[in-house]
Every structure is written in structure tokens, then in C-alpha cells.
Amino acid sequence: MPSSSSKMKAAVLLDVEKLEFKEVDIPKVGPGEVLVKVKACGICGSDVSMYRGRYLPVKPIIPGHEFAGDVAEVGEGVKYVKPGERVVADINVSCGVCYYCKRMQKLFCPDMYQVGIHSNGAFAEYIKVPEQNIIKIPTGVSYEHAAFMEPLSCVISVVDRANVALGDVVVVIGDGPLGISAARLAKLSGASAVIVCGHHDYRLNKAKEMGADIIVNTSKEDPLEVVLSETDRRGADVVIEVVGKPTTYRWAVDMVRRGGRVALMGVPGPTDKLELMMFNDIFNKELSLNVSFAGTYDKGIRALALIGSKKFDVGKMITHRIGLENLLDGLMMVERKADNVIKVVTLPEMKGVEKLQ
């Protein structure tokens, strides 16, 4: 057992906007399961959505899905890791044997669930994960950097889908942590120019620091005009949409050139509608449309490789460290984009709020 006590501290979302920091049972590992002592867990925008009740029916749940830690205990039959090893995990758990799992599309497995979204997550001292999903952290990568594996794996997935090629002009719509990361990965993929559209100057500046060539504050400039003027009025080869609103989906279709590629990562609202005119544009432009909403399979180790090599510098993304007990402060900071926040990481062993940049 991890300690003599069978209790741990955790942030439990009891109901909409009711987050309580309390003592709960440490998860018990069964066969094939691994208990991880959480060392760091990032705050994602979807944690805020869960808190506000915009994302899935809320039940008592411990959120937190961007985590890294040490193996504390292994269940029967676990061979890949042993206690003390440093690990992260692919949060997408599936059966492994159904049609979709065999098609390497486990997100559509009928038994699929995401750790920290559909089951208890890592805003706690311990979390339980199936061995199948465990990934070892490379030597030299800190816990808080390794915790960025999850969001980065999602971005790798969308950049893969966008098929970014050497010399492409790539537009990223969205200046949040995922948009900034997409800009970085597009640049690493050999884009000749990366244009990031958003409406927060400090985030756009961060995108530039991470490799964007052109930044557009859409509250001051017409982003379509910027893209057209940068591409001989053709439009971009690739547009990656990381916002998820009808307006920005529309921008994506307008900004891409004929025969170009659009990759969608921004999550639309359940009742959002797009006008049919745009469908006509998609047809006439012969667009390739791709969607990605999570990073699975190889994306995790590829994300860790980029983080470990510093090709992707997570240190530039983390603006705040907070104690687990300050989770609500962190959620509010992320929601309000207060204090020039980009990424907040919770550390169970820390107290208070520390601003890093």
C-alpha cells in the first residue's frame, strides 16, 4: 500500500459549481491496474466546463486528466512498470477487442472512457489507471512537463490529421494552450509560415515566442484579409481550428485555399448550427476536412519525445503552479484568462499560488 492510511486528499466535484477538497478512499487496484501517486496535474479548459456543468452530466467525480506521477502500487499481472517508476497515461481507456479497437479507433469503442472526465482523475494524491494506458516518462523530463503529454498528444493528433507538409502556409484559429501548441507543431512540421488568429495579445505573443510567424488579433484586424494578403489571395494550405464556434468554423472554410485541408479540434456546442452555404463552399473548394478530439496510441510517446528533446518547450507554456487546495483559484484563473495565464499546473505537494512568468 502507498501509505499506512487508506485515505487521500482529493478535489471532488460534487455537483455543478460545487467543488470540495476532502478526504476520500485511495483507489484500490485490481488485476492489470496501476496506482499512481500524482506529482503534477495540469488544468484544462474542459475542467472549467465540467465545473460549470457545460460538459457531461456532473456526478461526484474527481476531475484532472493531465497528470504525471510515480507508480505507487501495481495490481496482479502488471509487468510493464513497478513501484517507483515515473509515469503518465493515455487517458482514453477502451476494451481493446471490439471492432473499433481493432480498427485502431478506440475513441469509438462502446466501453471507452476518459480518465478524469468520465472516471476519477488526478486532482488527488492518487489515481488508478489500467497498465495498458501507462507510459513511462523519459529520463530528464520533470513531472510538470510530462503532465503536458496529454494536451500535446491531442495537438499531435490534429496536426497529423491536417497532414502539414514542408512549405505549407498554416493558419491556426485559437490562441489558447492548444492553439499555441498547434502553431509550434505546425512550425516543427516544416510550415513556411504559421499564422495564429486570436484575440488576447498576451497569448498571441506567446504563440510568436513558440514559433508563429504572424499573429492576428481578430478584434483589431480582419483575419481573412490577413490570410489572403499573405497567400497571393489564394488562402492557406492548411487551417487548424481550435475554438469550436460557428464563426470560427466559417473562418476556417473561408481562409483555406481551394483543395486545401481543414482540421477541426475546437469543440462545438451541442446545438450549434452551420449554414448550408458553407457546405457548398466545402464542395466547391474540394476541401479535405478532418476532425480530432483526443490523442491516442502513439501520440503520447511522441509528445513525450518532443517535450524531452525541448523541441516543444513546456516551460514556456506553464505560467502558474498551484497547490491542489487552490484548484478553484486555478479554474477561475483559467476561465477569466486572468493574470496572463496560459497553463496552470497543480502540485499536490505544494501550497498556494506561484506565478512563474
Ligand SMILES: [Zn+2]
Ligand atoms: Zn483536456
Ligand SMILES: [Zn+2]
Ligand atoms: Zn473496444
